[in-house]
Amino acid sequence: MVGEIAEALDLPGATLSFHLKELTAAALIEGEQRGRFICYRANFNAMNDLIEFLTRNCCGGDASRCAPAVKGSVTKARKASVKKEARL
DSSP states (O other), X not given: OHHHHXXXXXXXXXXXXXXXXXXXXXXXXXXXXXXXXXXXXXXXXXXXXXXXXXXXXXXXXXXXXXXXXXXXXXOHHHHHHHHHHHHO
C-alpha cells in the first residue's frame, strides 16, 4: 500500500504518488484498487526487459559497467570504465 511504501522510503505522499504514476505509465509497476487504497506490485518481466535493453544498449554489452556499486564504494570494473571514458 502507498502509505507503507512512503513510510519505508521516508518520502512525502505527493512525491511518491508522482513516481508511482510514472512507474505505472511505464508499465514497470501495476496497481490494484482495494477499496480506498491501491496495492502496487512490481512488473518483474518489464523490469528485466528494461535492464536487458539498458545493458545491451547503454553499457555496450558489458554488464559490469552497469553493475550497482556497494554503497560508499565503487567496483574495480566501474573505476576502470570511468578512467577509460576520461581518456577518450
